Amino acid sequence: MPEIILKNISKKWGGFTAVENLDLVIEDGAFITLLGPSGCGKTTTLRMIAGLETPTSGEIIIDGKTVFSSDKGINISAAKRDVGFLFQNYALWPHMTVYQNIAFGLETLKWKKPDIEKRVKEMLETMQIEQFEKRYPAELSGGQQQRVAIARTLAPRPKVLFMDEPLSNLDAKLRGEMRTELKRLHADTGSTFVYVTHDQLEAMTMATKICLMKEGVLQQYDPPLKVYSYPANRFVADFVGNPTMNFIPAKVRKISETKADLELFGEKFVYTSKEKLEFADGDVTVGIRPEYLPISEEGEIAGQLKGSAYSTLPAGMETTVRIKVAGSLLSSVMFGSLDYKVDSDIYFTIQGSKILLFGTDGTRVASGSVRKVE
Amino acid sequence: MDSMMYNSLFGLHLKKGDMTFLNFTMLMLGKYSAEYSTSFFWKPLWNSIRMSTYSSLIALLVGGVIAWLITRTDIRYKKFISSVFVFPYIMPSWTLALVWKNVFANSQVGTGITGMLESLTGICVPSWFVYGIFPCSVVMGIHYAPFAYILIGGILRNMDANLEEAATILKADRWRIIRKVTLPIVLPALISTVLLVFSSTMASYAVPVFVGSPGDFYVMSTMLRSLYSSSYSGQSYVMTLVLVLIGIGMLALNQAVIGKRKSFTTVTGKSGQVSYIRLKGNKVISIVIVVLLFFMAIFPIISFALESLCEVQGDYSTFTLKYWISREEIGGFHVAVGKGILFNETILGALWGSIKLSAVVSLVVGTAGFLIGYGVSKNRGSKLATLLSNVAFFPYLIPSMAFGSIFLAVSTKLLFLRGTFLLLVLVASIKYLPFASRSGASAMMQLSGEIEEAAVIVGAPWRVRMTRILFPIQKSSFISGYLLPFVSCIRELSLFILLTSSGTLITTLLSYFDERNVVQMSNGINLLIILVVLIVNFTINKLTGASIDKGIGGN
Numbered sequence: 070m071p072e073i074i075l076k077n078i079s080k081k082w083g084g085f086t087a088v089e090n091l092d093l094v095i096e097d098g099a100f101i102t103l104l105g106p107s108g109c110g111k112t113t114t115l116r117m118i119a120g121l122e123t124p125t126s127g128e129i130i131i132d133g134k135t136v137f138s139s140d141k142g143i144n145i146s147a148a149k150r151d152v153g154f155l156f157q158n159y160a161l162w163p164h165m166t167v168y169q170n171i172a173f174g175l176e177t178l179k180w181k182k183p184d185i186e187k188r189v190k191e192m193l194e195t196m197q198i199e200q201f202e203k204r205y206p207a208e209l210s211g212g213q214q215q216r217v218a219i220a221r222t223l224a225p226r227p228k229v230l231f232m233d234e235p236l237s238n239l240d241a242k243l244r245g246e247m248r249t250e251l252k253r254l255h256a257d258t259g260s261t262f263v264y265v266t267h268d269q270l271e272a273m274t275m276a277t278k279i280c281l282m283k284e285g286v287l288q289q290y291d292p293p294l295k296v297y298s299y300p301a302n303r304f305v306a307d308f309v310g311n312p313t314m315n316f317i318p319a320k321v322r323k324i325s326e327t328k329a330d331l332e333l334f335g336e337k338f339v340y341t342s343k344e345k346l347e348f349a350d351g352d353v354t355v356g357i358r359p360e361y362l363p364i365s366e367e368g369e370i371a372g373q374l375k376g377s378a379y380s381t382l383p384a385g386m387e388t389t390v391r392i393k394v395a396g397s398l399l400s401s402v403m404f405g406s407l408d409y410k411v412d413s414d415i416y417f418t419i420q421g422s423k424i425l426l427f428g429t430d431g432t433r434v435a436s437g438s439v440r441k442v443e
Numbered sequence: 444m445d446s447m448m449y450n451s452l453f454g455l456h457l458k459k460g461d462m463t464f465l466n467f468t469m470l471m472l473g474k475y476s477a478e479y480s481t482s483f484f485w486k487p488l489w490n491s492i493r494m495s496t497y498s499s500l501i502a503l504l505v506g507g508v509i510a511w512l513i514t515r516t517d518i519r520y521k522k523f524i525s526s527v528f529v530f531p532y533i534m535p536s537w538t539l540a541l542v543w544k545n546v547f548a549n550s551q552v553g554t555g556i557t558g559m560l561e562s563l564t565g566i567c568v569p570s571w572f573v574y575g576i577f578p579c580s581v582v583m584g585i586h587y588a589p590f591a592y593i594l595i596g597g598i599l600r601n602m603d604a605n606l607e608e609a610a611t612i613l614k615a616d617r618w619r620i621i622r623k624v625t626l627p628i629v630l631p632a633l634i635s636t637v638l639l640v641f642s643s644t645m646a647s648y649a650v651p652v653f654v655g656s657p658g659d660f661y662v663m664s665t666m667l668r669s670l671y672s673s674s675y676s677g678q679s680y681v682m683t684l685v686l687v688l689i690g691i692g693m694l695a696l697n698q699a700v701i702g703k704r705k706s707f708t709t710v711t712g713k714s715g716q717v718s719y720i721r722l723k724g725n726k727v728i729s730i731v732i733v734v735l736l737f738f739m740a741i742f743p744i745i746s747f748a749l750e751s752l753c754e755v756q757g758d759y760s761t762f763t764l765k766y767w768i769s770r771e772e773i774g775g776f777h778v779a780v781g782k783g784i785l786f787n788e789t790i791l792g793a794l795w796g797s798i799k800l801s802a803v804v805s806l807v808v809g810t811a812g813f814l815i816g817y818g819v820s821k822n823r824g825s826k827l828a829t830l831l832s833n834v835a836f837f838p839y840l841i842p843s844m845a846f847g848s849i850f851l852a853v854s855t856k857l858l859f860l861r862g863t864f865l866l867l868v869l870v871a872s873i874k875y876l877p878f879a880s881r882s883g884a885s886a887m888m889q890l891s892g893e894i895e896e897a898a899v900i901v902g903a904p905w906r907v908r909m910t911r912i913l914f915p916i917q918k919s920s921f922i923s924g925y926l927l928p929f930v931s932c933i934r935e936l937s938l939f940i941l942l943t944s945s946g947t948l949i950t951t952l953l954s955y956f957d958e959r960n961v962v963q964m965s966n967g968i969n970l971l972i973i974l975v976v977l978i979v980n981f982t983i984n985k986l987t988g989a990s991i992d993k994g995i996g997g998n
Contacts, residue, residue, distance in 0.1 A: 121608050147611045154612040160605035164627040173623070174613030225613065 071132030071228050071261060072097050073118060078127035080113055080285075087113045089285045091127070100255050100262040102272040105282040106308070111265045112233055114282070118263065119154050119231050120147030131229065153227030157234045159218035161206035167193075167217050168202045174225045192220040212243045223258070232264045236271065248275055269309045273297065281305050298423050303431040306356050312389050312400040315357045321426065322350045331355070331439060334374060334395040338419075340426070342437030348428055356425035356433075362401040364390060364417045372441035373416045378409035392417060483666060483678075488685070491645050491662040494579050499640040501584025503633060506591025509732070511625075514599040517719040519729040523736075529991055530740035532589035533980055534973050535934035535950070537649035539582045541957075541969060542743045544654060545750050547573045556756045556962070559746070574658025582650050585739055587640040593991075598632045599625075617720070638697045642690050646842025648937035653957065664844045664937065671848065671941060680852065683845040690841045744973060751784075751967035766963040778959045784967045789946050794971060797949040800864065801932040804871040808879045809925030811872075816883025817913070820890070838877050843938035846874055851941050867939060867947075874938060875928040882927070886920035887913070922989035930976055930991060
């Protein structure tokens with residue numbers, strides 16, 4: 070199984086930098102998602118690894134073999150990199166039938182005819198599209214085309230599979246189903262998957278590791294839950310999670326190695342971290358996930374804060390409540406269906422040990438818990 | 444005239460107005476003699492077919508390769524190549540024919556004029572190289588190559604690059620990708636190109652007159668003209684009919700081929716990132732192309748300028764400005780030439796006539812095209828819309844010469860039209876209208892209906908919606924719809940040559956001087972036409988972004 074290593078990769082178009090000094094190690098059999106807003110360089114990165122785009126500088130090693138190196142002048146073509154690529158719009162050849170589309174790669178590899186037939190049959194069965202064998206792509210629905218594209222990509226058994234937003238053209242329901250199937254496919258094939266998406270939910274649910282990028286620069290490269298709970302900076306914290314994290318301006322003053330005084334919503338708190346606090350006193354931003362702001366009845370528990378209901382968005386299984394407090398608008402997510410009258414009083418607490426502090430430059434400086442000073 | 448001839452030939456008593464098939468049997472079936480039919484009908488027909496086949500293949504090859512290089516590789520000087528490459532199509536078709544003559548004519552061949560090649564190097568190329576099917580095919584092929592480039596390039600540009608990349612990932616080599624993926628997808632455009640170039644070449648008159656006839660190489664159109672001017676008008680109409688039938692056949696073939704491949708047209712790409720193929724020997728290829736383009740597009744202008752400045756053809760020591768600026772009658776020819784071009788009332792009058800005609804025609808046709816396009820886009824997918832896109836090419840396929848001769852026949856019955864400016868406007872409008880309405884429709888189709896509906900909601904009347912919303916949005920496409928008929932009309936010869944006297948239009952005047960070997964004048968006039976066309980084209984292009992490619996339906 071191959072390992073993919075990117076060393077100091079950059080891509081520039083004229084004065085525009087698409088990807089800047091990217092270092093990345095993609096382990097064997099990993100399912101990596103390249104995540105970020107549009108224009109962040111994720112597709113460019115994928116295409117550079119696949120060999121469809123030439124980096125301006127750096128080095129790419131796949132399975133111990135250098136496939137690109139600007140210093141050594143190596144640039145192995147996409148055809149020789151032994152990879153599979155699933156395109157966003159499937160790129161099925163309109164003049165070939167489903168069978169011909171899937172068989173193309175095998176014919177190119179000069180497989181014997183019976184072997185090709187056997188493999189195509191196998192792929193048709195796996196993807197459950199046997200009945201469309203003789204149809205043309207234009208005669209298939211989006212989901213069926215998607216399956217054909219996957220079959221075509223997997224037929225030659227690539228060791229690495231690249232996917233460029235393969236689900237973005239499907240409707241919500243089908244997208245959910247395909248996510249399950251892709252994850253299953255990853256387990257079954259044991260191949261290395263590299264997956265580009267701008268949908269943080271897709272990245273969260275499928276990947277073994279998320280590579281989050283912004284304006285061509287790597288922000289964080291970690292397993293999904295780590296990215297979620299311990300984002301490297303405010304951008305990552307904001308990009309991952311829905312509803313998004315609450316950011317509240319605050320003032321902080323250290324009182325010991327792991328404790329600090331915190332002034333938030335005009336109230337006093339004590340902040341406690343497991344790690345040593347290493348930042349200057351003064352302005353910070355507190356980051357709190359909506360699930361750490363539970364709502365409770367007045368006086369039900371200690372440490373309550375008071376706000377007013379701005380709007381309530383019940384979704385059945387959970388409810389998002391927007392709370393107005395001291396000039397800020399917060400999101401709180403509660404399990405079950407709730408409904409609050411607009412502008413009615415709401416009492417809530419700050420819970421958990423994953424309350425984050427961000428410095429003035431946006432990097433995360435601490436994670437810990439808060440206790441209100443009564 | 445015909446009837447008197449037939450009476451004396453075959454001992455008949457036909458009167459004017461009698462119905463007879465003699466024109467057919469004599470011309471096609473050897474009623475007079477087998478030799479007559481062969482040399483006046485079958486041989487020209489065969490020549491026409493061969494010439495058209497060769498030129499469509501040349502156009503396809505040259506245009507297709509350039510289109511591929513521009514859209515798919517990292518070839519250099521793209522901007523220069525793509526803008527200069529359309530010159531040969533913008534310029535009159537005979538431009539290159541005249542250049543060919545100017546360069547390759549030599550003392551051993553034909554009228555014995557000394558060409559540039561001979562006077563510079565002393566080399567005399569053989570007769571088949573100067574006159575006949577070879578130069579005709581090459582010149583027509585190059586003239587229509589930009590047309591192929593625009594049609595094929597448009598499809599390549601719109602084609603999703605992922606389709607080719609998907610094949611690369613599956614380890615297909617460059618040649619296999621072209622063969623298995625690219626070619627099949629552009630096939631409909633290739634076939635349309637071949638058929639259109641084939642029919643256009645079949646219909647062309649000027650090129651075979653310039654580099655065919657002097658070598659006794661006659662094709663349908665040149666024979667048609669010569670039969671007509673020798674007063675065998677009945678037989679010339681037979682030829683017209685045959686040309687029209689061939690045009691219809693081509694159209695039917697085009698529909699049959701494209702109709703079957705409907706699924707192809709659904710390919711429109713959205714992949715933003717296209718990586719160009721790295722060409723081996725990029726520098727050499729780029730330079731070769733630029734040099735060839737120089738000879739195809741820029742050299743003609745220089746050549747015409749030079750030829751119009753030489754007292755003795757090919758002898759550059761006999762430089763004179765006489766043919767441009769003389770205020771006295773220029774003598775020394777067996778026809779009256781008049782004053783130098785810049786002071787010659789006939790030439791300036793004809794130029795003005797051409798500009799006037801082209802302006803009127805482009806106004807009529809462009810506006811009608813815009814409105815028809817609007818009507819069609821309002822009824823997307825209706826029978827009318829389908830019909831329109833189907834017949835759009837038709838008048839284009841009917842040879843101009845045949846078209847002209849049909850109107851000539853009509854005008855002999857409607858005497859008030861005969862030889863008038865109105866007749867010319869009418870003929871040209873009908874000829875160019877379908878193409879304009881097609882480009883108008885395609886521009887309109889690109890606008891979603893909601894854009895106009897949004898204006899309807901706020902109560903904007905129709906006139907305001909047209910002038911303030913629809914036209915401005917697709918301005919460059921619509922203005923291209925005006926530009927294309929203007930350019931086509933001002934350089935049109937064969938459509939008008941039967942309908943008007945030589946002094947009315949600049950092109951007919953050019954033909955007059957050329958036929959009488961007044962080389963300096965014909966070169967000078969040619970330069971004048973090219974300059975007018977190029978200046979109009981570039982001014983409008985710079986001011987509005989409109990261009991010939993948009994008029995044809997490229998991007």
